[in-house]
Amino acid sequence: MAQGSSPPTLSRRHLLGLGGAVGAGLTLSGCGVGRMMRGPEDNTVTWGSWANPGEAKRFFEFNDQYTAQTGVNAVYQTVVGDYTAKVLTQLAGRAAPDAFYVNDAMMPTLILEEQVIPLTDYLASPDAVTAEEDYFPGLVDWCRNPDGELYGLPVDCNPLVIWFNSDIMAEAGVDLPADTFDNGGWTLDALTDVLEAVKPTGKRGLTFESGYGHLFSWITTFGGTLFEDGRPVFQDDPVAIETIGWILEQFQAETMFYGGSLPEGQGGEQLFQAQQLACVVAGRWVLPNLRELDFNYDMVPFPTKDGGTVMPASVACAAMSVNKRSINPDAALDFLGAFVNTEGQRFRLSGGGNAVPSVHGLEEVVTEGGVPAHGALFLECAEKGYAMPRELLRDPRLASRFSPSMDEVMKAGPTDAQTLLVQLSDMIADPERLS
Amino acid sequence: MTATVSTTPPPVKTDPAPPAPRRRKGYDNLQALGFLAPQLVGLIVFMVGPLVFAIVLSLSNWSGFGNRSWAGFDNFAYVLTDPDIRQSAINTIWFTVLQVPPMMISAFLIALMMQNAGKLKSFYRTFYFAPVVTSSVAVAAIWLWLFNPDISPLNSVLNSVGITAPDWLQDPSYIIPAFAIVSIWQGLGYQIVMFMAGLQSISPTMYEAADIDGASEVQKMFRITLPMISPTILFLSITSIISSFQIFDYIYVFLDTNAPQAGRTIVYEIVQIAFTEFNFGVASAVAVCLFVSLLVLTGLQLAAQRRWVHYTE
CATH class of the missing domain: 3.40.190.10 (Periplasmic binding protein-like II)
Incomplete structure (x- = not known):
């Protein structure tokens, strides 16, 4: 057979090269697919927090209960390691969860940079399952902007x-x-x-x-x-x-x-x-x-x-806020309300929890098992205490x-x-x- | 048998026209790119991209959100004049001084002794290598207990032999040495294995020849062993210095975000400035300075190798 008519001898290599390139392309493009596929009609709320193994287990249980009660698919992301760095990276990459924990060091910057949404309208709406008055007053102030608008609600607290x-x-x-x-x-x-x-x-x-x-x-x-x-x-x-x-x-x-x-x-x-x-x-x-x-x-x-x-x-405190770029902010606000309100805190903190409710009326959580004997005082400490002063947050x-x-x-x-x-x-x- | 001579000329082979050189070269390049693409894409996306982005950020003001603004060389001016960053750089160099030479010398000596360990060689190698494969966070958690002045068995031992045990993580003079101790403990096994590999590659005939010539043990060490493992020494010194300049995980576990100035290193400073103070411009400028410092240091090491590193054919 004349050489001039022979088929290309490197076709397999071509195939491998092409396959590799396509594979790499798919892999890279896959990085952003998850969020792009979600739309306003999507019935999912993603949320993230730091958590020790015990807390994470309870959060997954909360997810299951929330999904069963509301039909909204709550997806929880545990952040292991440096929480602030992880969330900042997610926010910068527009891949942060719809709702997420915010610590006192992060809150002022997130408010200033308009990364979280104000809760005023939600709390004033008839659908709100929580109210600002439910929370101990000294634990809320750090979640406000200089004009007094609220951007987060305390998930629980830990008085010293x-x-x-x-x-x-x-x-x-x-x-x-x-x-x-x-x-x-x-x-x-x-x-x-x-x-x-x-x-x-x-x-x-x-x-x-x-x-x-x-x-x-x-x-x-x-x-x-x-x-x-x-x-x-x-x-x-x-x-x-x-x-x-x-x-x-x-x-x-x-x-x-x-x-x-x-x-x-x-x-x-x-x-x-x-x-x-x-x-x-x-x-x-x-x-x-x-x-x-x-x-x-x-x-x-x-x-x-x-x-x-x-x-x-002093009271150590964390809050939950809603991502400004949330695809479904109404669902995220509903989730926030259910997570931080009295019932949400009762569910999360009972059964050997390590925090104190930030709302009134949950004495049974801190007196559970009678340990410590004066555990009921935790609630009074939380009620009269204060989170990081705004003078330090500026x-x-x-x-x-x-x-x-x-x-x-x-x-x-x-x-x-x-x-x-x-x-x-x-x-x-x-x-x-x-x- | 009559030979028949054919008068018909053999058919002329008509070779296909060779591809034009330029076309052929382009074809080869395309092939090469196809094979390199997966690796190149990874390199560009995960290495070159972030590096370029860090350089751009170092010339910008950026909180991590929203728009960036041009800062020129202000961030570098800040980095070079800020006393805290300077102190963190000094701490980093002090850590390198305390960690790299002691670790290399002790690893070499242990590797040398293990050459004569016989059947126990594998046991010792596993024993020393175990900390290498242990998570730095787990290592730090163990040492956190060992460094506690009130309940530490380490301090009890020191006190029992008449040495006043320091408050390792609270006394500014001892924080960096404490990090160096932990780092040496964890990194020793890797260097021992590398030195053992280097020592085993030396031909025994060299020592036999030296013995015949009446060379002493010291002469064999300095005339044969050290020159022959000099490539290993060069490799370990380069990688050790780079990793010592990047120490972060121990500090983060030991001291969280509250490390006192005496315990802050340059990478810890970068993370704090970026993710706690939301100043990515200055943090990136520190990172670029660290990158350039390591580049220069490694370049100097490679330049100096001509004088003391011996490569066998």
């Missing part, structure tokens, strides 16, 4: 309280702080007595940690003022100076210790769980770990001047750098309370001073 090891208290021969509170004597003097009694046991008394949560809680629990007209005033507040002065005295007396800026679950909490620390300031998030440990514990609010009331203290660097900057000041050894408070207030007033 003092957890104590009852066994160490017995060893130290002091009354349990919760009993002292019940008797109206839980004052700074009472706490001082507890810490002094614990010292001879060889255990540590209490830690003070870096960050706005501890600092502000100690000031406001005694009636101190943090801000006026958007400016920090705690540096001149006599109550704040007296309280922080007391903390510095405890450092010198080695009844309190500076716990640094280690993240949640470490530092003081780790010591508390190891029974090396008599008291620790933390939220209800420590409860699942404490349930696994073999010692007695309970919680009590921060001490106060009158010794028997709950005063405002500049993202404050959320990022206040804690490590405060850490540097604390480790440098503050000379006196007022100098320390002035340094901290200067950082808040002028974030350029943050290290």
Whole structure:
């Protein structure tokens, strides 16, 4: 056969090359197919959050229940790892879920950049299954823009309280702080007595940690003022100076210790769980770990001047917002309402949860099983507490750098309370001073 | 038998006309592109694209949403003058100094000893390699406990031998050394395996010849072993320095988003600036500076290799 008439000898290679190119094209184009195929008539709501394995399981159960009750297909995306980075990337790529969790550091930027929709119209509509008034007032403010419009609702919360090891208290021969509170004597003097009694046991008394949560809680629990007209005033507040002065005295007396800026679950909490620390300031998030440990514990609010009331203290809080680019915003708003309202919180938080409701009327969640014994106080702490103040939310660097900057000041050894408070207030007033 | 001579001329073979060189070249190029396409597409989409985008971002103001605005070289000016970023860069270099040479030296010495481990060689190799295949997050979680000053067995041991144990993650002087300890612990196995492979590739005849010539052990080490594994040393030094400049995961698990300035490295700073402070322009400028630094450093290492790396034929 003459060569000139032979078929192309490289046809298989052509085929392979072409197949590879087509495969790559399909793979790449497939990256964006999921969202493009959804339309307004699509009866699906996607939503995302951070979650530990226990929470994620409960969220999937919530999904199933919501789908069964409403016929709307709720699709849940658990974000493992760095939540903020993941959600920001999704938002920038226009692939974020219809509704998603927002933390306090993200909220101002998402509002400013119009990435989430205002909830005003939804909350005013007759179809709304929740109302702004349902939520504890101090937990909502951080979800507003400067004009007061609301862009998110708190999914639940975690007020800072003092957890104590009852066994160490017995060893130290002091009354349990919760009993002292019940008797109206839980004052700074009472706490001082507890810490002094614990010292001879060889255990540590209490830690003070870096960050706005501890600092502000100690000031406001005694009636101190943090801000006026958007400016920090705690540096001149006599109550704040007296309280922080007391903390510095405890450092010198080695009844309190500076716990640094280690993240949640470490530092003081780790010591508390190891029974090396008599008291620790933390939220209800420590409860699942404490349930696994073999010692007695309970919680009590921060001490106060009158010794028997709950005063405002810091509350860790997250909210749910609706993506501005949601394909089906009405369905997303309905889902948000059902997720954060009283029934939604009851479903999500009951059965060994690690958070506290952000709405009235769910005492059974925090008193479940009688652990901790004074768990009912969580709700009062949440009701009177406050989320991150808006004065700290105005500049993202404050959320990022206040804690490590405060850490540097604390480790440098503050000379006196007022100098320390002035340094901290200067950082808040002028974030350029943050290290 | 009569030979018959054919007078008919044989048929002339008419070869097909060879393709024109230009056409043939284009055809070959197309074929090559077809084969390279899957890899090239991946490279462009996932490597070159983000790199170009990062360079564009470094010259822009961008919060991660909405429109970007032109910033010129303002972001670079900020990066080069900001004391926090400078401190993070110093921390990163300090980490590299503490991590890379000790890890390479100890890995080499262990690999050398394992040459004589006999039947236990596989056991030791598995033993040292186990941390390499363990997740960095899991490793950090274990070391978080080991670094706790009050409940750490590590500190108990130090205290029992009369050494005052530091507060590893809270004392500014010890944060970076703590990261280096964890990193060496986890990365040692990989380098041991690489050094073992390098040592095993040295021909025993060289040592036999050296023995005949009366060479001492030290002479054999410096005249045979080290020159012969110099390509391995070069490879490990380049990859170790690059990875040490990119340390992030340990810090993130140990200290979350609250790392004090003494514990911040340059990649941690990039993530914080971008995703907590929403300043992608400055974060990208830091990333570009890191990229250029590593490029220059690697270039210098490759340039210097001519003086000390020996390649066998």
